[in-house]
Amino acid sequence: MLRFEQVSFSYGKRVVLNDFSFTLHDGELLALMGASGSGKTTILHLAAGLLTPTSGKIESDFLPPAVVFQEPRLFPHLTVRENLAAVQEKTDEKAILDALALMALSEWADAYPKELSGGMQSRASLARALLFPTDLYLFDEPFGALDEETKRKVLTNLKAFLAEKGAAAILVTHQNEDAEAFAKRKFFLTTAD
Amino acid sequence: MNLLKKIGKGLAIAALWIGVWYAIWAIVNEPLLFPAPHAVAKRLFELLGERSFYAITGKSLWNILKGVLIGVFSGCLLSALTALIPLAGDFFRPFMTVVKTTPVASFIILLLLFAGAAKTPSLVTILIVLPIVWSNLDEGLRRIDPKLREVATVYRFSTSKRMKLLVFPSVLPYFSSALKSALGLAWKAGVAAEIIAMPRGTIGTQIGNAKLYLESADLFAWTLTVILLSFAIESVLLKLLEHLFEKGRRRARHASV
Numbered sequence: 001m002l003r004f005e006q007v008s009f010s011y012g013k014r015v016v017l018n019d020f021s022f023t024l025h026d027g028e029l030l031a032l033m034g035a036s037g038s039g040k041t042t043i044l045h046l047a048a049g050l051l052t053p054t055s056g057k058i059e060s061d062f063l064p065p066a067v068v069f070q071e072p073r074l075f076p077h078l079t080v081r082e083n084l085a086a087v088q089e090k091t092d093e094k095a096i097l098d099a100l101a102l103m104a105l106s107e108w109a110d111a112y113p114k115e116l117s118g119g120m121q122s123r124a125s126l127a128r129a130l131l132f133p134t135d136l137y138l139f140d141e142p143f144g145a146l147d148e149e150t151k152r153k154v155l156t157n158l159k160a161f162l163a164e165k166g167a168a169a170i171l172v173t174h175q176n177e178d179a180e181a182f183a184k185r186k187f188f189l190t191t192a193d
Numbered sequence: 194m195n196l197l198k199k200i201g202k203g204l205a206i207a208a209l210w211i212g213v214w215y216a217i218w219a220i221v222n223e224p225l226l227f228p229a230p231h232a233v234a235k236r237l238f239e240l241l242g243e244r245s246f247y248a249i250t251g252k253s254l255w256n257i258l259k260g261v262l263i264g265v266f267s268g269c270l271l272s273a274l275t276a277l278i279p280l281a282g283d284f285f286r287p288f289m290t291v292v293k294t295t296p297v298a299s300f301i302i303l304l305l306l307f308a309g310a311a312k313t314p315s316l317v318t319i320l321i322v323l324p325i326v327w328s329n330l331d332e333g334l335r336r337i338d339p340k341l342r343e344v345a346t347v348y349r350f351s352t353s354k355r356m357k358l359l360v361f362p363s364v365l366p367y368f369s370s371a372l373k374s375a376l377g378l379a380w381k382a383g384v385a386a387e388i389i390a391m392p393r394g395t396i397g398t399q400i401g402n403a404k405l406y407l408e409s410a411d412l413f414a415w416t417l418t419v420i421l422l423s424f425a426i427e428s429v430l431l432k433l434l435e436h437l438f439e440k441g442r443r444r445a446r447h448a449s450v
Binding site: 048049050064065066067069071073075077078086087128132 | 340341343344346347348349350354358359362
């Protein structure tokens, strides 16, 4: 379980979250929606421990989460396969190939990020997250660069993967149909001010 | 074919410059002050036949390489320290600025007073190399992509994985360019220190003596020796580093797979 209790967060004087509370249960898939600047990414970064709340409390029984950032953030000097292996403690070649297959990237394992399109890089970033040993996944608008057909395929595979693992996930998205397809519960954020 | 073209081009440029040298020699028309290229080449070949030549160049080479090695090593250590403790960076930054802007001659004279003639060339070389290596590495460390830093944090990279995948790839180009600048300047400063300090049996002392006794062919021949040595050392070291970096990069990749 992940619990935010009256969490506030500011970037300097700009208040992004004000007394924000919510709970994510084990195995739950949640879609986080809201206008730009409403604090969706901040919530993911707080949950990942990349930011510390100005006030309030964050409690988690989950393992350290895997995060898919808005940008793919792949290591440019490593191939796709090497980028994926980087998050594993011991290289598991089969798991890497499975993750690549789930994201329809099997043929691009030995390509460098600069050789991939934006959508492929996003999928490689998703595949990398799936290899991290965790029970909580945080996805920050990961489908932005994907075409409709690929997005549907990736969403289906992603949901099947999470269901099989019994893992929880938060998906930040602007698209209502993505939220509907991914999660049973949707959470709408309004701006702090 | 490409190599032949390159060699041909190089030879043509060299011939052109030797032509310029001859032209100046003819205009100056003072062989005692400005020797002809053939006189310098003859003197250099004479020197190459003398045993003392190798002892002298060996000593200067050791003085300068020792300074470069210590300067590079302490520059690396210091940049690691200032990256870990920002306050240490604030403390050392003014020192580095002072070292960078102080005239080399001032250092040479100061060190000559405190450390003696024998140690001055190496110490001056250290003072020239250290700030270059430190500032370049400092810049390389600052340029590590903060977004990739977050990836390393989220995915709980170990320290060694962080170094291999995050730090080294960002820092290596800066390290390589620091070495290039440092090596060139190290020769200039090291030999200048030898000329002023006149430690026994070094290239700088030979240049100093040649100047004193107006032996221009000697002066030019020793200067040419410095240029050739500097060029050879720079080429060999940089090729070696390139090879090591490539090997390291490959190993880093394999370690992560």
